[in-house]
Amino acid sequence: MQIVSASVLPLVLKAAVELGVLDIIEKSGAGTLTTDDHDNHVHMVYALAPVATYFLPNREGGSLAPLLELIQHKTMLNMWHHLKDAVLEGGLPFEKAFGMNAVEYVGKDAKFCEIFKGSTRDFNPLFMQRILEIYKGFDGLKFLVDVGGGDGSLLNLIISKYPAIIKAINYDLAPVIETFPPYPGIEHVVGGYIHAHSRSRSHFHEVDAPQLG
Secondary structure (H helix, E strand, O other), X not given: OOOOOOOHHHHHHHHHHHOOHHHHHHHHOOOOEEEEEOOOOEEXXXXXXXXXXXXXXXXXXXXXXXXXXXXXXXXXXXXXXXXHHHHHHOOOHHHHHHOOOXXXXXXXXXXXXXXXXXXXXXXXXXXXXXXHHHOOOOOOOOEEEEEOOOOOHHHHHHHHHOOOOOEEEEEEOHHHHOOOOOOOOEEEEEOOHHHHHHHOOOEEEOOOOHHHO
């Protein structure tokens, strides 16, 4: 039954986030929000489990709420209904569903574009802060390129810790970066994988929302 109903949990969680349920419980304080069913002698106490705090919107240090909104968006769910067609006929599920690739779609649907951008902006700090704590490979670099860097927020976190990096370029496709304001010290450049590699010896790759297929 868990497999059969696996899609229900994330959709219920999405609704709870949108309704502000997690915010209400968090602001009330652990154990202070209660309900009573006197007929059945039931006393309910509400509190957030540690994992639930990652789904609080505007959480300091990053949030999974925008990524949840993206992955459970009707556009994304519709894509998976075309997985069988993609396997049998070739191609990508997203293109089967909408007749265009994901980058083109993001450029045409302004609302979905905002959801996509928000998901990367809030998700990136969750893992990048830890990477910067343990990974020392950026030390001594002067020039760094982020290939597929989205809004440039990851690159901004890196150069904030490594100010010796005097040149930072954020490469991505036009529909992805054309509406993002650049961070100080970071140049947004429209381009692809090959172009980025031809200009840099120091680069890293970012993979955003692989479900966009």
